[in-house]
Amino acid sequence: MDQMTTPTAADSSVWIEILSRQHDVASRHRFERGPITIGRAYDNDVVVDDAHVAAHHLCIMPEEDGTLVAEDLGSRNGLFLDRESERRARVALDGERALRIGNTLIRVRTAAHAVPEELAMVRSPHYWAIAIACIVGVFGLAILDLWLSETGEAKAIRYFTPLLILTVVVSVWIAGWSVLTRVFRGHARFGLHFLIVAAGMLAYSVYDQAAEIGAFAFSWTGLTTSSYIVAWLVFGAICFAHLWVLGRSKLPLKFAVVAVLAAAAIAMQTLKQSEYRSNYGQPVVLHRLEPPALRMVTPQTEAVFFTDAEALRNDLDKARTEEPVGGDSSDADEGDE
Amino acid sequence: MTERWVQRFALGATFVVGSAAAFAARAQELSGPPAPPSPTVSAAAEGIYAAARPSLLQIRTLVEAAGRQSTIGSGFLVSADGLAVTNYHVVSQYALEPKTYRLEFARPDGAQGAVKLLAIDVANDLAIVQLDGKDLPHLAFDAAALGDTSPRGERLYAMGNPLDLGFTIVEGTYNGFVEKSYNQRIHFTGAINPGMSGGPAVTAAGKVAGINVAKRLDGELVSFLVPAGKAAALLDRARKDAPLDLPKAREEIDRQLVAWQADFYHALGEQGFRGTALGPYKAPESAGPWFTCWARTNADQTPKPRAQMDSTSCASQSSLFIAEDIETGRTELSHAYVRSIDLNSFQFAAFLSQYYGSAGMIRTWSRKRLTQPQCHEDFVERGENGSAPVLRAVWCARAYRDFSGIYDVAITTVTQDRDKEALISRLSMQGVSYDNALALAQRFVGEVAWTK
Numbered sequence: 147m148d149q150m151t152t153p154t155a156a157d158s159s160v161w162i163e164i165l166s167r168q169h170d171v172a173s174r175h176r177f178e179r180g181p182i183t184i185g186r187a188y189d190n191d192v193v194v195d196d197a198h199v200a201a202h203h204l205c206i207m208p209e210e211d212g213t214l215v216a217e218d219l220g221s222r223n224g225l226f227l228d229r230e231s232e233r234r235a236r237v238a239l240d241g242e243r244a245l246r247i248g249n250t251l252i253r254v255r256t257a258a259h260a261v262p263e264e265l266a267m268v269r270s271p272h273y274w275a276i277a278i279a280c281i282v283g284v285f286g287l288a289i290l291d292l293w294l295s296e297t298g299e300a301k302a303i304r305y306f307t308p309l310l311i312l313t314v315v316v317s318v319w320i321a322g323w324s325v326l327t328r329v330f331r332g333h334a335r336f337g338l339h340f341l342i343v344a345a346g347m348l349a350y351s352v353y354d355q356a357a358e359i360g361a362f363a364f365s366w367t368g369l370t371t372s373s374y375i376v377a378w379l380v381f382g383a384i385c386f387a388h389l390w391v392l393g394r395s396k397l398p399l400k401f402a403v404v405a406v407l408a409a410a411a412i413a414m415q416t417l418k419q420s421e422y423r424s425n426y427g428q429p430v431v432l433h434r435l436e437p438p439a440l441r442m443v444t445p446q447t448e449a450v451f452f453t454d455a456e457a458l459r460n461d462l463d464k465a466r467t468e469e470p471v472g473g474d475s476s477d478a479d480e481g482d483e
Numbered sequence: 484m485t486e487r488w489v490q491r492f493a494l495g496a497t498f499v500v501g502s503a504a505a506f507a508a509r510a511q512e513l514s515g516p517p518a519p520p521s522p523t524v525s526a527a528a529e530g531i532y533a534a535a536r537p538s539l540l541q542i543r544t545l546v547e548a549a550g551r552q553s554t555i556g557s558g559f560l561v562s563a564d565g566l567a568v569t570n571y572h573v574v575s576q577y578a579l580e581p582k583t584y585r586l587e588f589a590r591p592d593g594a595q596g597a598v599k600l601l602a603i604d605v606a607n608d609l610a611i612v613q614l615d616g617k618d619l620p621h622l623a624f625d626a627a628a629l630g631d632t633s634p635r636g637e638r639l640y641a642m643g644n645p646l647d648l649g650f651t652i653v654e655g656t657y658n659g660f661v662e663k664s665y666n667q668r669i670h671f672t673g674a675i676n677p678g679m680s681g682g683p684a685v686t687a688a689g690k691v692a693g694i695n696v697a698k699r700l701d702g703e704l705v706s707f708l709v710p711a712g713k714a715a716a717l718l719d720r721a722r723k724d725a726p727l728d729l730p731k732a733r734e735e736i737d738r739q740l741v742a743w744q745a746d747f748y749h750a751l752g753e754q755g756f757r758g759t760a761l762g763p764y765k766a767p768e769s770a771g772p773w774f775t776c777w778a779r780t781n782a783d784q785t786p787k788p789r790a791q792m793d794s795t796s797c798a799s800q801s802s803l804f805i806a807e808d809i810e811t812g813r814t815e816l817s818h819a820y821v822r823s824i825d826l827n828s829f830q831f832a833a834f835l836s837q838y839y840g841s842a843g844m845i846r847t848w849s850r851k852r853l854t855q856p857q858c859h860e861d862f863v864e865r866g867e868n869g870s871a872p873v874l875r876a877v878w879c880a881r882a883y884r885d886f887s888g889i890y891d892v893a894i895t896t897v898t899q900d901r902d903k904e905a906l907i908s909r910l911s912m913q914g915v916s917y918d919n920a921l922a923l924a925q926r927f928v929g930e931v932a933w934t935k
Binding site for chain 1: 786788789790826827828829830831832833834835836837839840841842844848850853854855856857858859860861862863864865873874875876877878879880881882883884887890894897899900901902917921924925928929
């Protein structure tokens, strides 16, 4: 920080700024010269309505060398620098760090305080365009998927209901993050939040379709049975991106929290799935066939297929004695579907 | 599988007489109008009943802790030293859980006491029990029945204690053996009711021709008896061999089930398969005589289906009762020829998925009795240079927790040679050894072919 000096030649005025907790300026007062007194009493230059501030709490005055200092006038609750906990009697002011008296934050700047260059008027129109393209992709894939698995009478309601639900949930989700960002950053960033959700959903939709087809094409059932893991990872990435927009501070902590929550969700769903299987004895097999032309692997010979089938026998014999048997059988008499 | 494949179970279901749970569930079916009595019959039956009555028993399974009956059945004495015949399913709870249950008899004169379980025959649903006593009245087996020479239409009199209402006699007719049953059963046209299981069905001369065992719920007076010869054989075994070691009863059942399935699958193998043409495909069906087959189509469904499905399904009449929640011994072969009417190839594949995904595990699953299924699936190529269609095949198997030698296994295949036409084939085997399952499945898969 450059040392703050009281300009002697041109403008020697001083600005007292009362800040909000988020360090936004709540009110600003201009004074031509010091000393300036701050407190709850009405004979002060700046009157603060804070029950923890003394009647005459603080005085801002220029030193002999021209620098400004703040001095505690003997208050009960004292003077602090911003978030520090060390009580001070005198503070040399630099125009950057706020002072804290009671629950009130105060920043003092001189007319000579240098401000950064103005930002160029870069709007972010691309966010919206890309987000809309992504969401169109998501909806398109969802409709395509529904259509390709349509084996009975085609009913419009089957298509509209999921899309409507998706739209409502996504809108509420984006609105929530935008409100938070507005509160903490002063700017809703709606377009950016929209882009994050849309891109995340598109990534998952594409993966999901690819996994469905890949599970058949490469005869790798695990691709679809584990797609919930990818879903949670994508959801975690979306949340982290939202948090990143919300504030760049403490990113490692935010990452850790999201990662832990995603891991917990994956663990819980894995547990739930295995419980479901052990309760209902559902076989784990490919749940969707694709047209034969999509097969990418060479078929096994009969001999190899039955050798692999024979290999399951050991697992079954082990399960016979090792697998837990819970409760009575009546709760699990359910067959398929 | 979907309902269409399930419905035939209802037609094929046999009801095992004498289980407590069955009492409540079936009560409605038992309240039909009684048959009008015929005075001449009752005169004949009166003498037979009077002669047989002292030999009749009610066999009760009691919950040890409560001292109350949990199931009841009947039985009859076959020797002066207290040997008696009943059904395995009457004593199955006790055989499987000897610490939780105990067995008791009650005679028509009110005498009661404990009985000892000496031998069981799971495949023929028989058991030999012994009660203390000397010079007890008893029944003899009918010579014609032992020689399988009973005349069709012969009058038989079934006795037992239906629904715990007291000992009764029911007149009916001998109708030979049930044609499609793998386990030999007499078709008895007469009213057998829960509680009469294990009771004797005697000739006019008072000789035992069969043992009451089951009835069909979907017909009238269609009942089944175990042939007397099976009981006589088990009785001989019980006299010769050491009595059943109760704590090891499960091992004995396991041994019997393994032996039974070895015979059954050997016989199936001997019979071989015959090919049925379904569209351009040849689908293997068992040539064994124990299968009841049904065909169905979805062509007449509303709304009009978008893919036509014509299926055939054959189930073996070979169920074995092991416990209230374990029934085994069935084999099923199903085929469905499906072709798209206006589905595209993706939609058609989705349509096939409904039948592929259940992987054909025969329905009831209980965590206490069966392990979770393990599956293996892949594309399979048969023959030389594409002489048979490539298949998508899934093999699923689960093991019985109580019996180490048997498994439930199903293999499902879907032809992969056309995109709007396919043959789905399935072979389900209950209570089969792993080796027999592999052998039969391999033959089955090998038989799925093109007609030309």
